Amino acid sequence: MQRRKFITRAAIGSAAAGTLAAPALAQGQHPEIRWRLASSYPKTLDTIYGAVDLAVKRVAELTDGRFKISLHAAGELVPPLQVLDAVMDGTVEAGHSASYFYIGRDPAFGFGTAMPFGLNTRGQNAWLYEGGGNDLLNEFYAGFGLYHLPIGNTGAQMAGWYRKEIKTVEDLKGLKFRIGGLGGMVLSKLGVVPQQLAAGDLYPSLEKGVIDAAEFVGPYDDEKLGLHKVAKFYYYPGWWEGSATLPLFINQKAWASLPPMYQAAVKAAAAEANQWSTAKYDIGNPAALKRLVSGGAQLRAFPKAVMDASFTAAGQLYTELAEKSPAFKKIHAHWAKFRDEQLLWQQFCEQPFDTYMASTRRRS
Template sequence: MSRRNFLVQSGAMGGALASLAAPALAQTGNPEIRWRVASSYPRSLTGIFSAMEMVAKRVGELTGGKFNITVHPAGELVPPLGVLDAVQKGTVEAGHSASYFYIGKDPAFGFHTAMPFGLGLRAQNAWLYEGGGQALIDEFLAPYDVTVMAVGNTGAQMAGWYRKEIKSVADLKGLKFRIGGLGGMVLAKLGVVPQQLAAGDLYPALEKGVIDAAEFVGPLDDEKLGLQKVAKYYYYPGWWEGSATLGLFVHLKALNALPALYQTALRTATAEANQWLTMKYDNENPQALRRLVAGGALLRAFPKEVTQAAFGAANELYAEMAEKSAPFKKIHAHWAKFRSEQVMWQQLCDLPFDNLMSALLRGKG
């Protein structure tokens, strides 16, 4: 994507957005269009769900109210994990979901959301917007008659809630763990029994012992879901989601039928929401974490033995997936090279600075 196109997409910030939209809005003859967006998420998740509501609101503002989008929470129009199918079939024009929910169709669906031991927030956005990632994903999705736009990134996630401590790889054997995407497939190699459950099902499943552990996002959302009430050990880091991009799946026919102004408005609004959601999590997660710990949550880091075993399992899984899926092989080769460059760069910029500040504020710098 060129720098100019990116600035058009992300120009939704402040006055720049108004100046971008004003000349187009002065035009006459723009049609009234209504879209329905089915979400995989409940309304109670005021970060993730609100990001999609922000997109709808902003699109309306940019088109003088003529492009109207209504956002429907999980289960209202289609089942939470049936969003992509609904978009493909044309049941709805677009769907708000996470690409990695659909790795059963092809493991390459994982790349838009998150990959185990993958890209952090800045690297993920850099790959999608400037590094060629979006073009590769669009090429992959074309046979499905959809495209996907980023509508928010959670940043690095926590590793979830557990009824018992994880002290070694042996403690993972037989663990019934709600975990999405390829992370579950990695952990399955270490003896975990991964479960795919929608957000609203996590609390009752943990409470009744149907599952032994569950991960979702981080302190803000986990607190809202009440997971701390049914499992006390709170692990980090969520190595399967160094960041996680939420997506707006759009049927290509519906997108191409939009006037150019409306397409620009949609891409501009999604780019704005992609930035806003990260800011919301960074602002509210620290306070939510303090409340969780004050309420009895016990923070634990995964032992080195576990993360090393998981890293080896992830590399093994990626080799297997590349043999089975040509799209996965193609995207992974590009993504892995990009990851290596980003890790090298982070060792010299953010990582040393963050470590320095942490030490100084603890009086150990």
């Protein structure tokens, strides 16, 4: 498993440092390097942002403080939705963002974070780490001068906060909805007017009626953003993000210039942060959901007709995008086959187990 390889390499490097550190450093074999990393997210989102904070601290530890990365929250160095541009042009060496913010460049950017009706968290990590997904993404990102690593996964997301109930497909028409990535393109086929806004703009936009609904992640983060104060209907599931990977984008020239030991440290730290973030959300979301519901949030499931219409629209969109983007066509073919195989397996293990366990709670 790739993660074990990273950790093993880091452990070997650490053991070697105990006996060879002084002469090696004296000879300049491990230089002091300073990078800047710009995030699209504020510090208040302590799981999305916190995963990267954990990673940069771990890199410093693994390199005996000789490779330090300073982490900067949304807006400190560049606007939240311009992080990718800053990495590409070398303004910063690395960036933390959602890849689907940049589908205007090429729809294939969507695969790096989340695809409508896509993989769950286990499937996404399996695809990235062992299924060839990360290799395909890096082949694509190389055309933009980028190197990519997963550095966080939110797990399955909620579908967001709405001022009015969604009872039929007709209720979606004209809805001004903050939603990022390809999910917005799917919903636009059903009459939704998608809006792409940074996290800090969601509350004021919803409060002032600039938008009618907003989705972000799930209870833990949504509570921090205060969305429940300005819209009471809380829908699920967020079919556009059955899981969502937050990528670490690295300028390709900066990455190539790193000593192999430092590259290994970054890979190990990112893999640890990716696992940590999912666990952190699984701890925080249950309690936050209880608080939100006790405070007046109205949980609603999307009607099956809405789910079915959305699924059909997603399939239509994927066909259209494959005709326009060779990169999308190539990655989608690989991704879709992997998704179907995962669904085949999960219907005999995870799904029936989870469904049964949920039924026991309702009976108790």
